[in-house]
Amino acid sequence: MARDDGYFEKIQTVPDLEFTIPAQETAREFNNVTVKKKGAFFQIRLTLMMEPRKDLSKVWKTAVALDASASMRSVYGRRLHGHIPDNVAREYEKSGWLKRANRDGRKIKVFTRQAAEDAIKRGLVSASPNIMDYLGPEFIRYLSGQLDVDDETTLIFWGGDNGNQLEAYGNVKKDQPDELFIDGPPTMMFGKRSFLLPAFKYLTEQFAQAPMSMLVFISDGQIGDLSELKKYTTDLAREIMNNRHNLVKCILVGVGDEIRETTLLELEAVASATCIGIWDYMMVNDLREVLQIFTEVISSSQIVASSAKIYDDQGNEVKAYSGGLPATVAFSMPSTSRWFELEIGNQRTRQLITVSKYALKGLFDEY
Secondary structure, eight states, rough: TTTTSHHHHHHOOEEEEEEEOOOGSOTEEEEEEEEETTOOOOOOEEEOOOOOOOOGOEEEEEEEEEOOGGGGGGGGGGEEEEEEOOHHHHHHHHTOOOEEEETTTEEEEEEEEHHHHHHHHSSSSEOOOBOOOHHHHHHHHHHHIIEEEEEEEEEEEEETTTEEEEEEEEEEEOOOGGGGOOOOOOOSSSBBBBHHHHHHHHHHTTTTTTTTTEEEEEEEOTTHHHHHHHHHHHHHHHHHHTTTSOOEEEEEOOOOOOHHHHHHHHHGGGGGTTSOOOOEEEEEEEEEEHHHHHHTTTTTOOEEEEEEEEEEEOEEEEESSOEESSSEEEEETTTOEEEEEEEEEEEEEEEEEHHHHHHTTTOOTOO
16 A cells, blocks of 8 residues: 555544554564554554574573462372271371361361371372472473573462462572472462462562563462453553563463363453463473473563664654563554664664555545
C-alpha cells in the first residue's frame, strides 16, 4: 500500500486496532511483527531472525519456587499408602507424632515425619514417589549453571501454613544441587491453600534491579488467588512494556496426578492483553524429558545480542536492552510513529508500520 494515501493518518482515529505487518513488508531481520494500537500508543512484539548466543546466555537472575500446599504432599513423597493400626496411631499420638485437625470441613490425622519414618520402617506403609527431590535440583542445576549471571539460583517454598506463607531456603550455587534433599519446606507447615501471588511479588521485588529475571514455579496448578495473580501480571507487563520495569520471565511447571491445566492456560493467556508474555507453562509427564521441554519453552527468551536499543521515527529511545537482547522483544511507542529502528552495535534495522488492507477492511470504505 502506498505511503502517501492517507491511511496512516486515518488509523489514528481508531482507538484500538490489532494487526500483523505483512510478510512482504517485514524487514528480513524480523519475523511475526504484530502491532496493537491502544489509544495513542502502538504495542509491538516481534521475533528476531538471529541465532542464540551461547556465550551470552548467563545474563539472568534466576529462582525456583516450590508449591508447599497440602495438595502437593504426594509429589514430595509425603503421601502414605497403607494402614496404620489404631494401637500404633495411639502410640504416635502419645509421642506427639500424630495430631488431629480439620481440613476443608473434614477431620483428618496428621502424622509427623518421625511417625511416617517409623511406620515405613515397620513395613506398615509406603511413601509416594518424591518427584520434587528430582525436579528441584534439576532446575536449579540448569538455571545456575546455564543462565544465572552469578552462578546461583534462589530457592523458596510458597503456599505454606494458611496458603500465604513463604520460606526462603537461600541461594544455591551451581555446584551444590546434589547436596539438596527436598521433601517439603524445612520448617513451614504444608498450606491449607495455595496462593502464588505472594511468592511472585517477593521474587520480582528481590530481583527488581536485575536487568532480566527468570522465575520457575513448580505446582499442581491448584492456585487460590488466580484473579489477583492475573491482575498483578497484567500491571507488571504494562510496566515492562513502558520501560518502567526490567524484563521478567516466568515458567509455571505443572506436576502431579491432578494438574489443573486450565490455571496454566489462563496465566499464559494474560500475554494477549499486553504483548508481553510473562508466563509460559509446561507439564511434566516424563522426568527424562523435563529439561528438553524447558529449553523449548524458553527458546523465545534466548539471548541473541549483548545489548540493543529501539528508537521511534523521531529518534527517541523507546526501549533499551542493556543486559542482553532476547529473541522475542516487545515495546511501546507513540502510534504517530511511522517506523521503528532496532540498533545493535553500529547497525540499525528500520521497520515501517504497514497496515494491511485486510486489517483495515470495514474501517474505511475506500480501502
